[in-house]
Amino acid sequence: DTEVTQTPKHLVMGMTNKKSLKCEQHMGHRAMYWYKQKAKKPPELMFVYSYEKLSINESVPSRFSPECPNSSLLNLHLHALQPEDSALYLCASSQEYFGGKAEETQYFGPGTRLLVL
Amino acid sequence: AQKITQTQPGMFVQEKEAVTLDCTYDTSDPSYGLFWYKQPSSGEMIFLIYQGSYDQQNATEGRYSLNFQKARKSANLVISASQLGDSAMYFCAMREGGGAQKLVFGQGTRLTINP
Numbered sequence: 001d002t003e004v005t006q007t008p009k010h011l012v013m014g015m016t017n018k019k020s021l022k023c024e025q026h027m028g029h030r031a032m033y034w035y036k037q038k039a040k041k042p043p044e045l046m047f048v049y050s051y052e053k054l055s056i057n058e059s060v061p062s063r064f065s066p067e068c069p070n071s072s073l074l075n076l077h078l079h080a081l082q083p084e085d086s087a088l089y090l091c092a093s094s095q096e097y098f099g100g101k102a103e104e105t106q107y108f109g110p111g112t113r114l115l116v117l
Numbered sequence: 118a119q120k121i122t123q124t125q126p127g128m129f130v131q132e133k134e135a136v137t138l139d140c141t142y143d144t145s146d147p148s149y150g151l152f153w154y155k156q157p158s159s160g161e162m163i164f165l166i167y168q169g170s171y172d173q174q175n176a177t178e179g180r181y182s183l184n185f186q187k188a189r190k191s192a193n194l195v196i197s198a199s200q201l202g203d204s205a206m207y208f209c210a211m212r213e214g215g216g217a218q219k220l221v222f223g224q225g226t227r228l229t230i231n232p
Contacts, residue, residue, distance in 0.1 A: 031218060042208055042222035043162065056218060088160050094218075104150055104212060106220060108162035 003027075004109035006091050012115045015081060021112045023074040023091030032074040033106060034066060035090040043090055049074060081116045088113050120144065121209050121223035129229045130199050137184070138194040138226050140209030150212040151192040152220065153183065157205045165207075168192055196228075204230045 004025045013019050023032065031050045035043035048056035049068040063085075065077040074091055092106040122141045130136045142151065153165040168176045168183045176183040184193040196203055209223040 033218070042225055043220075045219055048218045050218065090160075090162060092162070105152065105164055105167055107164060108154075111160040113160065 004091055004093055004107055006089075006109035006112050008112060009110065010113045010115075012117065013078065013081065014117055015083070017081075018077070018079045020078065021076040021089055021091075021114075023076075023093075023109055024072055025093040025107075025109075026072055027093065027095075027107070028071075029093035029095050029107075030071060031094045031096060032068065033092040033094075034074070034076055035092065035108075037088040037090060037111075039087075047076075078114075081114075083116050086114055086116045120213075120221045121211050123209055123223035123226050125226045126224070127227040127229070129231060132201060132230050132232050133198055136196045136199050136203075136228065138196075138207050138209075138228065140192045140194065140223060142190050142192060142209075142211050144190075144211065144213045146213045148213075151183070151185070152210040152212070153181070153192075153194045154208045154210060155203075155205045156208060156225075162208070166194065199230050201230050201232060204228060 007022045011019060033048050034046040036046050037043040045058050046060045047066045052068045052071055063080050067075040088111045090111045091109045094104055094106045120143050124139055149170045151168045155163045155165055166176050166178045166181045166183050168185045175185050180197045182195045184195055206225045206227050208225045210220045212220055
């Protein structure tokens, strides 16, 4: 089973709202990722958690706040977003971060389409 | 500098034909991994195939194969007997360096399969 789930599928929020995106995996993976993808562009890495600790923050604005409550869950808390933050937000997970196909392949969820008005 | 280059923004292929999607990469690290993902219009990134830099043989996964030419730094995806459901955006990606968790993606190729 290589399933990563994300909720909600779609989200519309105002610039003063607070919302959260949720990602879940039950594959026993220890690395989890958040990516942002604008239309017709490739995904861009935002955050990486390894063993529930934040290991990479790609200089993401503080209005995006990640959280990893346990090894299966990854949240992205959103506050005071801008219209340019509208995008597809993808979550991914992998066993480890390098070492061969089984260890490092990232499996993605279906994404959350976010629209900021 | 672009680390992953996909030179074909769009490709149109007849159903049942084979198709090759090009990908070249740039790295000085001897340890790296190369991936291909498919992204239908629904948005999900679907893993297709992986090639490690030390793998001696080209990777194959069903109808997908990776033509890995290390000296030329190319990792082209070959899809045999294309199907209508293969119409999607295809991304080539690279993980470089031991311990690095970053995937760097190319700009993608939009593949359209015509009946």
